[in-house]
Amino acid sequence: MHASMTGLSAIVTGGASGIGAAAAHALAERGAAVAVLDLRPEAADPAFTGIACDVGDDASVRRAVAEAAERLGGIDVVVNNAGIGAQGTIEDNSDEEWRRVLDINVLGIVRVTRAALGHLRASDRAAVVNTCSIAATAGLPQRALYSASKGAVASLTLAMAADHLREGIRVNCVNPGTADTPWVGRLLDSAPDPAAERSALAARQPHGRLVTPAEVGEAIAYLASPLAGSTTGVALAVDGGMQGLRLRPE
Incomplete structure (x- = not known):
């Protein structure tokens, strides 16, 4: 298994920390050459090729993807992981914030994959994996904007899978539950009672804990x-059963 990607080249957006970093390590363990595209490439593991990239800017994306392809000798795999969070109901975020989150979480995937398509078409083992969320399949409180963006990612994944299947490009997504990432850590730190908030987030997942970045990276x-x-066209839940299980109370 761990030689299954020998000879392949992969780019991971948002790969300097959290789920992106875990995915970069999991790909490398399987033999892939990995480039991390991130706003802070200097924070990435030096084992990877770090490249500055703002997925909210098309020119930045095109430069970064072209540099990655040159340095890696092509691109076989695109992991669209970069994204930002948002809290609140539909009352709580301005139109500007809605545009910002949708621009990064949805159009960011479009920009990166679009820039890489020529390289993916030249590969005989091309794959795209988008980081979606449990927020796309379950109604979570105080996550209206974030959920809307991830619902769009889920639908976009299916459309991309249909569009590019006959070009030999597979497209899937992962749907993590609440993961123990730096963003979730910041949310917990800002809560009135961080320990109680962590316990509540863990308890709503049937296996009783937060998902680890490594578990999502492996998926x-x-x-x-x-x-x-x-x-292809699959959303793989990594959520401790949150999406589909309804356990009876103990």
């Missing part, structure tokens, strides 16, 4: 691997 690497060659 991303599986979907990107040629071992998943017959898997």
